[in-house]
Amino acid sequence: MLQIKELTASVGDKEILKGINLNVNPGEIHAIMGPNGSGKSTLSNVLAGRENVTVTGGSLLWHDKNLLDMEIEERAREGIFLAFQYPVEIPGVGNVYLLKAALNAQRQHRGLPELDAMDFLALVKEKMKLMEMNESMLYRAVNEGFSGGEKKRNEILQMAVLEPELAILDETDSGLDIDALKIVSNGVNSLRSPTRSMILVTHYQRLLDYIKPDFVHVLAGGRIVRSGGPELAHELERDGYAWIAESGAYGVGL
C-alpha cells in the first residue's frame, strides 16, 4: 500500500535522501535503523508532508495515489500517522480538544458522523487506560509541561484514538526509561493488526526487543544499504554501524 521508489529529497540545499526504495504491505512492520544523520527523520517527515523537506525526485504512492499531491492534513485523514520524535508543546490548546478535532476531521473525511461527547470520552478513556495515563492529562494543554515519557505516551494515545493504517514511529524509544518503554511498546503492540502497518525509525535495537519487526532496513547516507529480517537488528547491535563506513556505502563526505 506504500510504495517508495528512487525517492530523493533535500533540506535547504542539502540532499539528504539519495534514492530510497521501500514497499510496505498491509500488516507489516518495518524497522528503519541507521546512524545519526543518515536521513531517518527526513524520511519520516517526507511521508508526513513536512514543508521544509523538498522532494527532488522519485515517487511516493499511497494506495496507488500520489502522496506528494496531498496536503499534510489530507495524508493524516487518509490514514497516515507520524508519532513525533519531539512532540510539540501547544499552550492554549487542550489535549482533549486536539484529540476530538483530529478524530472528527478523520471521520468526516470518511463520511462518518461526528462522535458525540459521551462516546468520544468513553473511547479516549479506554485508550488512556491502555497507555497508563492519568485522565487529568486530557484537560491539560497539548504536551505542555509533560515529561519526556508522558509526551511519547501521548503520541501513542493519539495513534490509538485515530487508528491509522500506517503509523510512522520516529525514534519513539528515545528518552524513555525502561518502564515507559514497556508501556509505549504495549500500546503499540496492542494496535498491531493485519490491516495496519508500521514503520519504526530507531537508532537502537532496544525498541525491537519489545516491538518485533518483520523487516529491518539499514539507512545510511540517504540510501537503504541493507535489508533483512529481525536478525539484522541484532547484528547491528553487536557490530555497530562502523562497518557501513568501511564498506563505503555511507555516502559522500563521511
Next chain:
Amino acid sequence: MNPYLEQCQVERQKRQTDPVDSADQQRRALEWQRFDECGWPNTRLEKWKYTSLSSLEKLALPTALVRDPGFVMGSQDFLRADGLVISWVDGQIDLENSSISELPAGVEILFWSTMTPDERDKFAQLLVQSRRLSALGALNGALLSEGVWIRVSPGACLEVPVFLIHQTSQSCAMHLAVVVEMAVQSQLTICERWMSTRDQPTHVNLVTAFHLAEYAQLTWIKAQQGGNGSYHTAGLWAALLGHAQLRLYPFGLAGSLVRHDIQVLLQQPRAECTIRGVYRVCDREMQDFHTSVEHLAPHCTSDECFKGVLDGSGKAVFNGQVRVALDAQKTQSQLANHNLLLSEKAEINTKPELEIFADDVRCSHGTTVGQLDENQWFYLRSRGIEMETARHLLVHAFTREISDAIPHAGIRDVMNQWLGDDCYGA
C-alpha cells in the same frame, strides 16, 4: 479647521442654546478653550507618532438625537450572565433595554442627562485627570452628551456585574463619560461592550475615571467590537488608595481606529493593579494602547501584559510606561507585550518605557514579536486538522492566556468565544 471640528463647532453652538445650567456652559467653554490650546492630535506629537487621525478629520459626524427607525438591537451575548444592564444606543441611555430599575443595596447609578447642577459639577471634577490624558479629553469636556456615574457604598460587594452595552444605529459622534467611585472595601465588576453598525462612520470619544478607596476592588472588562468605519478614542484614568485592587481587561477586537490612553495611579501603599489586554487587527484596522502605571507609594504591585494579533494590513501601537517615584520603594512591577504577526504587511510599534527613581524595586519588562510556530502548525495538521483551522486554533491559543485570566466565568466564556471568532481571513 477640518470637517470634523467644523461639525464639532456646530454641535457646540447647539448646546449653547440649550436651557441648561450656566456652570455647565462655563465648564464647556473652558474645555473648548483648552482643546484649542492642545490642538487636534497629529503625528508630529510623540504620543501620536504612529497613529494618524487624518481619516477621522474628514468626517463631519453629527450628534444623533433620534435612533434610526430600522435599527435592530445586536446580539446580547453577555446577557447570558446575570447582571445589571445599562444599554446605550447612539450615545443615549436606552432605558427600555436596561435593567437597573431595582438596584441592589449599596449601589447608585446616575446619568448625566438627569443630574442636578451640583451633581454635574462633582461629576466633572471626578473626570478632570481623565480629560487631561489627551486633547480629545478636552473635546469630550466641551461636547459631553451623556455619562454614567456609578457609586458603590462602603463595604458593598456586588455579586453580579454591571454591563455597559453600547450600540450605534447610524453614523454619528458621541462624547461620553463613565465615573466609578468605589468606597472603602467595596467590590464591583464592570463589563463594557462597544459595538457599531457596519460600514457607517461613527466616533465614540469616551473618558472614564475610576476612584478606588482603601481596600476597594474593581474588575473591569472591555470588549471593543467596532465595525468598518468605527473610530473609538478612550481615556481611562484610575486612582488607587491603600490596599485597593484594580484589574483591567481591555480587549480591542475590531474597529477602524481604536485608541486607548490608560493611566493608573498607585497613590498609597499596597495598592495593586493588574492589566491583561488583547488587541487584534485585520486589514485596514488600527489599535493603539498607550498605558501608564505610576507607582507613587511604597509596596505597590503592578502586573501588565498585552498580547497582539496582527493580520492583513493591520497596524497596532503599544506604548507601556511604568514610572516608579523616588519614595516608592519595594515596588514590584512587571510589563510584557507579545505580538503575533500573521502577514508581511502587518505592523506593530511597541515600546516599553520604564522610569525608575527608587532604588529598592523589582521591575521587569519584555517585548516579543513573532510569527506562528511552524512546528506547532505542522503538528496540528499532521493530526488531520485543516490548515486554516490549525492556524485559527494557534492564534486563539495565543490570546487565550489573557482571556482565561478574567475572573468572572460567564464573561470569560463569552470573551473566549469572541476571540475564537474569525477575524483571520478563513
